[in-house]
Each structure stands twice: as C-alpha cells, then as structure tokens.
Amino acid sequence: MKVTDGSMTGVFGTLVNPTGADVTVTGAASQSVGKIEMHEVVGGKMRPKAGGFVIPAGGKHVLAPGGDHFMLMKLSGPVRAGDQIALTLTLSNGTSASVSAIGKATAAGEETYEASPSQ
Amino acid sequence: MTARPTRRGLLIGGGAAGLAGAAGLAGAAAGTWAAHNDETADDEARDAGAKPSASEVVAFHGPHQAGVTTLPAQSHARFVALDLRPGGRDDLVRMLRLVTDDAARLMAGRSPLAADDPELAGLPSRLTVTIGFGAGVFDRLGVGERCPAVVRSMPAFATDKLEPRWSGGDVLLQVCADDPLPVSYAVRRLVRDVREFASVRWSQQGFSTARGSEPFGTTPRNLMGQRDGSANPRTTAEADALVWAGSDAPAWYRGGTTLVLRRIRMDLDAWDDVGRFGRELSVGRRLGDGAPLTGGDEFAVPDPSAAGPDGLPVLDPGSHAVLARHRSPAERMLRRGYNYDDGPGADGHPEAGLLFAAFQPDAATAFVPVQRRLAASDALNTWTTHVGSAAFVIPPGCAPGEVLGRSLSEVRA
Numbered sequence: 450m451k452v453t454d455g456s457m458t459g460v461f462g463t464l465v466n467p468t469g470a471d472v473t474v475t476g477a478a479s480q481s482v483g484k485i486e487m488h489e490v491v492g493g494k495m496r497p498k499a500g501g502f503v504i505p506a507g508g509k510h511v512l513a514p515g516g517d518h519f520m521l522m523k524l525s526g527p528v529r530a531g532d533q534i535a536l537t538l539t540l541s542n543g544t545s546a547s548v549s550a551i552g553k554a555t556a557a558g559e560e561t562y563e564a565s566p567s568q
Numbered sequence: 569m570t571a572r573p574t575r576r577g578l579l580i581g582g583g584a585a586g587l588a589g590a591a592g593l594a595g596a597a598a599g600t601w602a603a604h605n606d607e608t609a610d611d612e613a614r615d616a617g618a619k620p621s622a623s624e625v626v627a628f629h630g631p632h633q634a635g636v637t638t639l640p641a642q643s644h645a646r647f648v649a650l651d652l653r654p655g656g657r658d659d660l661v662r663m664l665r666l667v668t669d670d671a672a673r674l675m676a677g678r679s680p681l682a683a684d685d686p687e688l689a690g691l692p693s694r695l696t697v698t699i700g701f702g703a704g705v706f707d708r709l710g711v712g713e714r715c716p717a718v719v720r721s722m723p724a725f726a727t728d729k730l731e732p733r734w735s736g737g738d739v740l741l742q743v744c745a746d747d748p749l750p751v752s753y754a755v756r757r758l759v760r761d762v763r764e765f766a767s768v769r770w771s772q773q774g775f776s777t778a779r780g781s782e783p784f785g786t787t788p789r790n791l792m793g794q795r796d797g798s799a800n801p802r803t804t805a806e807a808d809a810l811v812w813a814g815s816d817a818p819a820w821y822r823g824g825t826t827l828v829l830r831r832i833r834m835d836l837d838a839w840d841d842v843g844r845f846g847r848e849l850s851v852g853r854r855l856g857d858g859a860p861l862t863g864g865d866e867f868a869v870p871d872p873s874a875a876g877p878d879g880l881p882v883l884d885p886g887s888h889a890v891l892a893r894h895r896s897p898a899e900r901m902l903r904r905g906y907n908y909d910d911g912p913g914a915d916g917h918p919e920a921g922l923l924f925a926a927f928q929p930d931a932a933t934a935f936v937p938v939q940r941r942l943a944a945s946d947a948l949n950t951w952t953t954h955v956g957s958a959a960f961v962i963p964p965g966c967a968p969g970e971v972l973g974r975s976l977s978e979v980r981a
Contacts, residue, residue: 461682462681531765533665551666551669551681553666558684
C-alpha cells in the first residue's frame with residue numbers, strides 16, 4: 450500500500466489461490482476506508498476491472514503499479530509508512546479472505562505510474 | 569598418486585613448497601594436487617545431490633529471535649545502530665511493523681513488500697535479521713524504567729578508549745548470513761524502510777571463517793590466530809538454556825536476551841612480532857589447537873593451579889583464558905563475535921580487530937564482571953583496545969501477524 454496524504458491510494462501484492470478451483474475476488478471492504486474498487490490499467494488508463502480479479506486454481510494474481518490493483522478511496526486519514534489496514538476480500542466461492550496491507554513509501558515499478566498522473 | 573600435476577596444482581603447490589622449503593617442491597605439488605582433486609569431487613557430489621546452501625533459510629517467527637543461537641554462527645554480519653528521529657510512540661510502532669514484515673520476508677528468501685528483487689532476495693544463505701532495543705526505544709515507548717541499567721549505561725572500564733562513532737544507539741539491526749550478498753541486500757532494504765524514522769549512527773561489518781571451511785562445530789579463529797569462543801555452549805540446546813531470559817524475568821523480557829557489542833581494535837603488527845611462546849602464554853592456550861596450556865583438548869577447563877616441572881604455575885594468572893572464563897553460571901555468555909578488517913591505513917598499518925558480540929540474560933552479572941577482570945589485568949590488553957561499545961535488549965521473537973517488541977509496546981497501550 451502506497452503512502453499518501455490524499456484521500457486515495459493503491460494496494461499492490463500477490464494474491465495466491467491454493468485451492469483446486471479458480472477463484473474470483475468480487476469485492477473488498479475495510480472499516481477505515483470509505484470505498485474500495487478493483488482497478489486495471491488498459492492502454493495507460495485506469496478503470497474498474499469488470500468481473501473482478503481471477504486467481505487461477507493453484508496459481509496467483511499479481512497486483513502491481515501500472516497493472517491490476519485495489520484502489521482505496523475516501524480514506525479516513527493519511528496512509529503513513531508502517532500503517533496497517535485490514536481488508537476483507539469477497540470471493541466468488543462464497544467465502545471471504547482477510548488481507549493486511551502495510552503502508553510503504555516506495556514501490557518497485559511505480560515510476561511510470563507516479564510520473565504520469567494522467568494514466 | 570601418479571597423476572601429472574596440473575597447472576593449477578603446481579601453482580597451489582608452489583606456495584606450499586615455499587613454506588616447506590624448496591626441497592619439497594615435487595612432492596608438495598603432487599600432494600596438493602591430489603587434495604585439490606578430492607575437493608572438486610566433493611563439490612560435484614554436493615552439486616549433484618543436496619540443494620545449494622544459498623537456499624537455506626532460518627525461521628523468523630518463534631519464541632526467540634533468530635541470529636542468536638543460530639549455529640554455527642553465519643560467516644558474515646553487519647551491525648547497524650540507529651538513532652530515532654524526533655517522534656512519538658506511534659512512529660516507533662510503525663517502524664517496528666515495517667522492520668518485522670521486511671525481516672520475515674527477507675529471511676524466507678523473498679523481497680520485502682513493494683520491492684521486486686527476487687534474484688537478490690532468493691539466495692538468503694541462512695539470513696537472519698535480529699532487532700535490538702537501546703534505552704531510546706524504552707523511553708519512546710514510555711517504559712523507560714524497564715530498560716536494564718547496564719543497557720542504558722554500560723560501566724566504564726579502565727582500559728576503554730571508546731569513540732562515539734562506534735558506540736551507543738537506540739535500535740540495533742544485526743544482519744547475518746553465510747554470504748555477504750544477502751547481508752548487503754537485507755541491510756539496504758531494511759535501512760531504506762527505517763530511515764524515515766531513524767538515522768544511522770554507526771555501521772560495522774564483520775566476517776568469520778567461510779562456512780564449511782572446517783568441520784562443523786570448530787571454533788573459528790580471530791585475527792590474532794586464536795580459536796575464539798572455546799568456552800561457548802556447543803549445541804543449540806545448551807545455547808538456548810544459557811542466553812534466554814527465563815520465568816524469573818519480567819513477562820515482557822521472557823524469551824529475550826541482551827547483546828553487548830564491543831569493537832576491539834587489535835595491534836596486529838605488535839602481536840606479529842611477539843614470539844610464539846609469549847603469544848601462547850598471554851592467551852593461556854596453544855595457538856594451534858586452542859587447548860589450554862595445562863593440557864587436554866580445546867574444550868578442557870584451564871587449570872590455574874597446575875604447576876610445571878619447575879614448580880611455577882603453567883598458566884600466567886593474567887592470561888586471557890584464565891580471566892575470561894566464567895567463574896559462576898551467572899557470568900556465562902554466548903560469544904558470537906566477528907572479525908573486522910577495514911584494510912591497511914595510509915601508513916600501511918592494519919586497521920582490524922574483533923566485533924566482540926556476547927549474548928546473556930543479564931549483562932550486569934555476565935559481561936560486566938568478566939570485562940572488569942580483563943580490564944584490570946588481561947595480558948592481551950597490550951595488543952587490544954576497546955574502541956566501541958553498545959548494548960541492546962534483544963526482545964523475544966514474535967508470531968505471524970505480530971510486531972517485534974510487542975511484549976514491550978503493549979504493556980502500556
């Protein structure tokens with residue numbers, strides 16, 4: 450999770466699916482975040498990802514700057530380095546998963562994402 | 569062995585022959601070549617079978633922090649002391665959360681969050697990251713009275729020549745591995761994440777013998793040539809029983825320990841020029857095998873009362889082996905030191921010595937009385953000078969999802 454003084458930030462990481470069936474993340478929520486969207490970047494433009502993030506059976510789905518990510522909107526306060534936000538992911542198989550995001554000041558691969566706010 | 573020496577064998581053999589005298593040239597060359605060949609065969613067998621040692625990992629989570637009773641001690645280390653920047657308790661907790669998360673990932677051979685360096689992170693070679701707390705952490709957490717007095721203020725010793733640039737610090741990062749590359753990477757990533765919260769006070773790099781260069785359990789040598797740490801516990805179980813604070817300790821400290829780190833400069837030029845007899849008398853041990861001059865093997869207890877044929881004590885009462893040895897269980901320490909060598913100075917003299925690192929539940933009853941004895945009369949004081957000193961509480965380990973130092977920081981929520 451990228452640190453920010455603003456009201457929104459991105460969450461990056463790797464979603465792992467140890468089960469034998471594909472799983473789709475259909476939504477995410479957190480007590481300290483007003484709204485969380487799932488985004489993709491297509492042709493340099495960020496937009497909501499239709500259908501959510503599909504994690505293949507026994508595989509993983511990478512969330513990275515310039516690619517798929519969770520967009521945290523309407524934050525209740527700044528995200529500082531080392532801050533922790535608990536997310537609950539809603540899954541297509543009817544279960545949910547808990548994820549803990551930690552604020553980091555830097556992110557590998559963020560340079561294009563940060564340098565071109567129009568993306 | 570009738571095989572013809574190879575070019576490499578001759579080169580190595582040439583060195584050996586130089587030591588033994590020119591007459592031994594042919595034999596020495598052939599013998600060395602054979603040894604070299606055996607070693608190559610061993611390497612090939614290792615490569616074919618076991619996983620490369622670089623993939624070995626040490627568990628981060630557990631009741632104790634790693635890097636203390638991790639045996640044998642890894643071959644490389646860097647100690648970094650941090651000074652906390654002005655801030656509140658919450659800033660420190662955020663820093664510890666980052667360090668905890670980074671350490672857990674790095675030790676498992678993975679990049680820290682938001683880093684993308686699987687090549688650098690993937691060969692941890694028994695990487696351990698150990699966190700220590702100086703008095704500044706206790707104060708920042710609002711529990712200053714819990715900081716042991718000896719950690720807050722180490723007593724001065726008569727022979728100290730301490731320099732601020734090697735002394736003190738609020739937070740310690742001890743990073744060890746069998747390969748200097750993962751040590752470098754881990755230190756770089758950890759410091760990058762903490763520098764918003766703290767400045768680097770000092771940084772010291774140490775090395776020991778390469779892993780596997782001698783049989784498992786062999787006591788490494790320091791730069792004076794001694795086997796250093798002969799009195800150490802020899803198994804992880806013994807080391808565990810020695811270093812960790814037990815049920816008699818305050819709840820927050822149970823499973824923790826205390827590190828005393830001393831930078832001991834060695835006057836190696838002068839030491840080189842002392843005869844072998846004088847060196848062994850000063851150490852109280854044979855340099856070759858580390859055995860006390862009173863006999864037995866390296867692990868035999870030196871006997872200060874033993875007399876030689878002339879009726880005089882065999883051991884000099886001021887010899888290092890006599891004075892450094894614990895005189896009660898409370899004086900026992902786990903010595904886990906590393907050599908340092910900053911290379912020759914402009915005048916050509918070595919700038920080298922020992923990063924003496926000792927773990928014990930209570931430094932006031934272990935390191936302090938032993939060092940008092942040594943400062944008063946250790947024969948080695950002629951060639952050694954303590955130029956740096958720092959002490960840190962090593963808080964207990966943590967479980968997944970917890971933050972290191974939790975036992976201390978949650979005492980007062």
